[in-house]
Amino acid sequence: MAEPTQFFGDGRRDQTFPTLEPLEVERIRRFGETRVYAAGEALGRVGETGHGLTIILSGRVEITRGAERGLPAPIVSHGAGSFIGELGQLSGRPMLVDAYAHEPVEALLIPPERLRALLVAEAELGERIMRALILRRVGLIRTGAGGPVLVGRPENADVLRLAGFLSRNGHPHQRLDPETDPDAKALIERFHVDPGQLPIVLCPGGQLLRNPSESDLARCIGLVGPIDQDRVYDVAVVGAGPAGLAAAVYAASEGLSVLVLDCRAFGGQAGASARIENYLGFPTGISGMALMARAYNQAQKFGVEMAIPDEVHSLQAVADPAPKRLSLTLANAERVQARSVVIASGARYRRLGIWNLESFEASSVHYWASPLEAKLCAGQEVALVGAGNSAGQAVVYLAGHVARIWLLIRGTDLAASMSRYLVDRVKGLPNVTLVTEAQITDVGSRDGTLEVISWRRAGSTERVSRPVRHLFLFIGAEPNTDWLAGSGVSLDTKGFVLTGPEAGTDRRPLETSRKGVFAIGDVRSGSVKRVAAAVGEGAQVVAALHAFLAESQR
Numbered sequence: 001m002a003e004p005t006q007f008f009g010d011g012r013r014d015q016t017f018p019t020l021e022p023l024e025v026e027r028i029r030r031f032g033e034t035r036v037y038a039a040g041e042a043l044g045r046v047g048e049t050g051h052g053l054t055i056i057l058s059g060r061v062e063i064t065r066g067a068e069r070g071l072p073a074p075i076v077s078h079g080a081g082s083f084i085g086e087l088g089q090l091s092g093r094p095m096l097v098d099a100y101a102h103e104p105v106e107a108l109l110i111p112p113e114r115l116r117a118l119l120v121a122e123a124e125l126g127e128r129i130m131r132a133l134i135l136r137r138v139g140l141i142r143t144g145a146g147g148p149v150l151v152g153r154p155e156n157a158d159v160l161r162l163a164g165f166l167s168r169n170g171h172p173h174q175r176l177d178p179e180t181d182p183d184a185k186a187l188i189e190r191f192h193v194d195p196g197q198l199p200i201v202l203c204p205g206g207q208l209l210r211n212p213s214e215s216d217l218a219r220c221i222g223l224v225g226p227i228d229q230d231r232v233y234d235v236a237v238v239g240a241g242p243a244g245l246a247a248a249v250y251a252a253s254e255g256l257s258v259l260v261l262d263c264r265a266f267g268g269q270a271g272a273s274a275r276i277e278n279y280l281g282f283p284t285g286i287s288g289m290a291l292m293a294r295a296y297n298q299a300q301k302f303g304v305e306m307a308i309p310d311e312v313h314s315l316q317a318v319a320d321p322a323p324k325r326l327s328l329t330l331a332n333a334e335r336v337q338a339r340s341v342v343i344a345s346g347a348r349y350r351r352l353g354i355w356n357l358e359s360f361e362a363s364s365v366h367y368w369a370s371p372l373e374a375k376l377c378a379g380q381e382v383a384l385v386g387a388g389n390s391a392g393q394a395v396v397y398l399a400g401h402v403a404r405i406w407l408l409i410r411g412t413d414l415a416a417s418m419s420r421y422l423v424d425r426v427k428g429l430p431n432v433t434l435v436t437e438a439q440i441t442d443v444g445s446r447d448g449t450l451e452v453i454s455w456r457r458a459g460s461t462e463r464v465s466r467p468v469r470h471l472f473l474f475i476g477a478e479p480n481t482d483w484l485a486g487s488g489v490s491l492d493t494k495g496f497v498l499t500g501p502e503a504g505t506d507r508r509p510l511e512t513s514r515k516g517v518f519a520i521g522d523v524r525s526g527s528v529k530r531v532a533a534a535v536g537e538g539a540q541v542v543a544a545l546h547a548f549l550a551e552s553q554r
């Protein structure tokens with residue numbers, strides 16, 4: 001059972017489970033409808049979709065978790081004035097807990113779209129409710145309650161892949177080690193799983209998946225569902241990094257219907273940043289994941305629909321009878337129709353040209369340094385390649401967790417590519433050894449895990465080898481524009497999207513060579529590769545979208 005302090009966080013019980021005053025409940029009655037429940041009746045069960053906020057008018061409701069695994073554990077008991085719901089109910093996503101009437105209950109049911117209207121219309125009350133929904137999700141993540149259960153060895157690459165995917169999407173989950181956890185052993189026996197089939201995932205609805213893809217897992221837990229093929233959105237945004245989320249927040253808050261698609265998780269590259277220190281308004285810095293989770297929640301509050309993970313494969317114009325529509329084809333062959341498209345697909349990490357290195361991704365080769373990776377290599381020796389700011393941030397973060405970092409750079413001096421404040425910090429760390437003019441020559445492995453990394457310095461014949469099991473790569477990025485092949489969107493020589501006058505005559509700012517298709521953030525040719533710049537372009541593009549949509553309706 002979740003310890004209350006573990007669930008609520010320090011001193012946050014009142015904010016997590018506030019009680020609304022009778023006058024406040026009266027004020028928001030117009031957003032919902034009342035319903036009565038008999039003692040023992042379910043107000044909502046794990047996996048059910050479409051619920052919004054349920055405010056208890058009279059009676060008592062018990063909230064539990066884990067019943068689907070035969071291990072029900074109480075979380076909280078709601079009385080008059082308190083409400084049932086967490087972040088997922090903003091968009092009608094599956095319930096992560098069970099709610100049963102302990103005695104006859106009268107409740108006010110506010111469906112997801114009315115809940116969003118309430119949050120916008122009732123500023124102060126809306127803020128308290130929104131904070132409670134977020135804190136409850138945080139509590140569920142902290143305790144792993146309500147999400148899928150992953151069974152597999154903690155260092156297994158597929159366990160790390162699936163856990164990383166769920167963490168990046170802010171979804172609660174539990175990990176069980178089959179060698180040490182009796183619950184894991186019980187599940188393996190119950191489902192007759194061969195050790196070679198691990199990891200398995202038990203979804204909250206009771207379905208068992210054997211080493212699923214991220215997309216299959218997302219569909220099983222209701223993170224993503226089918227797209228309405230007939231709906232025409234005002235804007236489809238490809239990419240949920242800072243640029244895409246900013247465009248979505250500004251567009252939806254100004255009344256446009258918006259769908260955001262991302263093939264992996266919300267947050268993009270920024271979501272992978274251990275600490276962003278140069279984003280305006282956060283003098284002590286903020287983790288990229290925390291900043292991006294706020295933006296993601298904010299977008300949902302304004303009614304943005306999310307399709308994550310859903311990969312866009314191509315962009316085309318819809319032929320007659322709707323020549324003013326654009327269409328996106330997804331990897332699963334679904335189609336999205338929209339009057340305008342914002343390309344915010346950013347960039348992806350460059351890989352090292354070393355044979356077979358990709359096969360160690362997720363287990364030993366990492367492209368970001370989050371708490372997940374820090375835990376994995378705690379107390380060990382690691383190597384990190386890169387000399388930019390993202391490399392510097394990762395070094396500063398990892399140095400607090402690992403025994404030693406070998407920082408390998410191609411150039412002769414960090415200051416050539418890293419901000420001064422980071423260079424000073426990196427140089428002040430006693431467990432970081434800087435190796436200049438270095439190049440990794442080869443790696444050695446055992447049982448799918450790196451064991452040793454070797455490098456050589458320019459002009460030297462000496463080959464240095466160290467027992468390093470975790471290699472971090474921060475060596476720049478390439479634009480995610482493969483999916484634009486054949487779309488008629490012009491790219492520069494490096495593959496970045498051209499916009500404005502560079503894309504053609506009569507182009508609006510941020511508009512590409514195709515009318516109604518805009519590009520923002522890192523994917524745009526000539527953009528400043530920073531979070532603030534991406535967010536700024538996300539806000540700016542909305543003015544161009546309004547102008548385009550108004551013109552195309554005339």
Ligand SMILES: Cc1cc2nc3c(=O)[nH]c(=O)nc-3n(C[C@H](O)[C@H](O)[C@H](O)COP(=O)(O)OP(=O)(O)OC[C@H]3O[C@@H](n4cnc5c(N)ncnc54)[C@H](O)[C@@H]3O)c2cc1C
Nearest residue numbers: 239241242243263268269270312346347521522529530531
């Ligand atoms: C580790 C790290 C640390 C950083 N630290 C800082 C910092 O401290 N300060 C700062 O200002 N900047 C920092 N940056 C740079 C900053 O993160 C980027 O400039 C910013 O994220 C760009 O935002 P974006 O939305 O344009 O693109 P991205 O963040 O790259 O997001 C693009 C999104 O599009 C999705 N996508 C791509 N192709 C498709 C497709 N075909 N279909 C669907 N979805 C798709 C991707 O999955 C991704 O989520 C850092 C970058 C990294 C990698």
